Amino acid sequence: MNLPKLNITQQSAMIGMNKTPGQLSIRQPHAELHISQPPANLKIHRRPSKLTIDQSQAFKELNMVGPVEAIKEAAQEGKQKAAEGVSRIANEGDQLMRIEKGANGVIAQISENNSFNDYQPIQMKWIPSNFAVKFDYDPGDVQIEANANKPIINATPHQPEIDYQQSKLDIYLQQDNQIDINFDNLTYKNLGFEMEI
Template structure:
């Protein structure tokens, strides 16, 4: 027995989609800024430093001094020499007053007075160390600063928006189709 056959041909539907993107445009002008600031006021007060150098002792060590200082020095040295001489003579007088106690006092005094002691040899620095006196008072600086706040004025601009909406279009390019054919044997 022969059975008829069915033959089917189908065609799918085809859809076309056209799309337009949405656009958003944003524009904004730069802000306008006006700024003003006065410079700071600066005041500087200075008391200058002071250096004092006292060379009186150094000049005295080198025998370079005023006549008044020289007179004072020589009078002091003379007074001291007179006092030492008076003390020596008083001492020698007491020794002579006690001659009865024995000893050769006159010969001892003659020996002391004829041979003075040897002078010591030493190195001295002229002027002597630290004879120059220094005194320094450092400078004083006072700084006063007065600042001024800035004045700022700003004008902002609002943004401007432009929107173009998007779109989607669909269309049928090809319809669906189904063909059925019967084939007889």
């Protein structure tokens, strides 16, 4: 026996959503920075150093003198030798005048004095002598005055640039709800009729 069957098909409604996300953009412009550094004020006062070298004594010891000084020394030595010669000759003349008074051996003594020189021992001598060259050094002086100047800084900041786009949400009906009802094996015979549906 075929019993009637009721078929119900249901379709639920569906909601659709379209979402556009928000966008945030931040841009930070660089600050304008100007820096200038004035140079320092620098003053230098300097007294130069001085080196003095005196070699006159060393030149004298080495017989290295100028022509004027050499002539002066030779003239002085000549005067001294001439005076010594005059004195010696006068003394010898006085001795010769006394011969008639019985001064024996005067001529021999004068001859001996004029013939032989005294023995001079050999001596070593450093020429020029130590510290014959004299040095005098003045180191001078340096005075420095420095005044530093601070840097000049000018800064201009810029505000950040912010761009914001809001998010969007669109909601719509993507599928309608629906219900279908039908019958299987339903005849009018069952209802007292011969007709089959």
